[in-house]
Amino acid sequence: MAIISPSRRLRRTPFSDGVEAAGVKAYTVYNRMLLPTVFESVEADYRHLKDHVQIWDVAVERQVELRGPDAGRLMQMLTPRDLRRMLPGQCYYVPIVDETGGMLNDPVAVKLSEDRWWISIADSDLLLWVKGIANGYRLDVLVDEPDVSPLAIQGPKSDDLLARVFGDRVRDIRFFKFDMFEFEGQDLAIARSGYSKQGGFEIYVENSEIGMPLWNALFAAGEDLNVRAGCPNGIERIEGGLLSYGNDMTDDNTPHECGLGRFCDTQTAIGCIGRDALLRVAKEGPVQQVRAISIGGDPVPGCDRPWPLYAGGKKRGQVTSAAWSPDFKTNVSIGMVRMTHWDEGTELEVETPEGMRPAVVHETFWI
């Protein structure tokens, strides 16, 4: 268990003081910023997330802001999802692809107005791709990273907690929609979204100065709800099939391989840079795809590198995220499997650091 060396380069967030006071035990680094991974223990954090409500410092979901007359055009150049019907106030999960159709990121696009968008990114410097494209195509658009740091409220008691701070109107926010609220004089977008299947919200905290006041207000309001500091949970997100860019997919993969074909409208997404490259795979389908995979035996260790999947002595895919699920009493995992072996119930073997284990392919995730 190596420690993490502090440096300015691994950026702190507006909520880091709160995270430390809450006793964070482990971090990862995500978009060159600190992301908590453990408070009490991964298992205890998991139980609490499913039963109560947690506040997550997900400032690492940095925003790429597009502003100007070409903002909408640029946004469509980035993704094979058709954005023509998207309205201000909506959030879309959008695969972002390069000219070969390879995934560069899988962010949530937030349409603030016709000429102003945020892209709430996964772990890659998408800002640099977007700036390069805007410059190369000479688009009339400003591309920048604004002072916006998402704070997530996740868990079954999320509505109750948030209503205490922002009023009952938060209960009316529909899934993947956002509305505007005020905190200490600052307008804030609050969306019903988040990187768990337990329900909740993401507050786009504009202006770092209000980070800790908001953090503290939420904890003060939720004492009797058993509110705690939390973080994206390595077990729950696998049970829910929430992919992690860099873990479960890279720029080698098309959206279709990642099971994100339903977010691609390759025929109609005119202007998308990767459209030509994706037309064929959109029609014919991928030759490998992400699957839920259960792994037999005792709890597996953390998956810090791809674990090969075998059948008949040949490699048929790989597992890229894995954890023991207390609720489902099995090891749950996410992997990429060849089409010859991706059907429900297919039996494979997976090479873990602790030896070969039996594995079974599933067509749906656990939650």
Added chain:
Amino acid sequence: MAIISPSRRLRRTPFSDGVEAAGVKAYTVYNRMLLPTVFESVEADYRHLKDHVQIWDVAVERQVELRGPDAGRLMQMLTPRDLRRMLPGQCYYVPIVDETGGMLNDPVAVKLSEDRWWISIADSDLLLWVKGIANGYRLDVLVDEPDVSPLAIQGPKSDDLLARVFGDRVRDIRFFKFDMFEFEGQDLAIARSGYSKQGGFEIYVENSEIGMPLWNALFAAGEDLNVRAGCPNGIERIEGGLLSYGNDMTDDNTPHECGLGRFCDTQTAIGCIGRDALLRVAKEGPVQQVRAISIGGDPVPGCDRPWPLYAGGKKRGQVTSAAWSPDFKTNVSIGMVRMTHWDEGTELEVETPEGMRPAVVHETFWI
């Protein structure tokens, strides 16, 4: 002291098995990859680096490869350094700037041939900027991350160690030049370069498969030279004024602010995307600049966020890297200081987590 959570997203390197066997105690994350930061202790590693020879896993210096007829043109678009006289076999330290003149990276460019370059990057996904520019300007060039992982040999006994494995011809490599050598049938570029002031080489290890065989061959050859696993040292690199992108500079800074004006030929670097934005600052100079700053008192803690610098009660700059220097018996640091206070000997105060300390500006670094 939080631990680092393992995941595939924090990529291992071809040398990670060796690093772990050598007892790595701490990591940072750099280009979404593990970079060791401590073996015995930062101080003991420092002493050993200055007296002996170390092998560093610097695979995190990922390469951006440019290949094709427009490779040279693209390379010049990226930097205000004039590349017209650069020959194959040379390495140039090149500031990379965006259209506003802001630093996107400070890599070493390696010219393999007229139509093939590697950019050996600091900590940002420069690949995405370069791909975006190549796509937007419709250049005839392939841009990719090849399977190349630098391994550095640093310290006063570097020549002796490397000659034992690759022959005495390594002694003839001049500073920031490279030549080709062979290991187990694989051609490898070896440059006289590295992120220390103790002398040494960087081997551009092409083909991950030979990573551990090469690592082991170097250790076997150097037993009586007291060779050890090491890593960029947080004390020595500050003494030597080696800047760290993300710590001592960001995309807010121009090359001139970073003291890199000598690597800019803004008048003649025709085609550089940031040239227009930099012409004025190149002529008039920056209003703040990087400086060596000594800090009085006991050893300071690690600098995990900018420490403000004050004079007369007003903020005049900030410190971004700091460490106690055993050799110079003072705290050494790197900061950015306003021009009104950047002259040699200027006395300032720095706000550290342990309170205000006296600080003195220096025009040259310690080594």
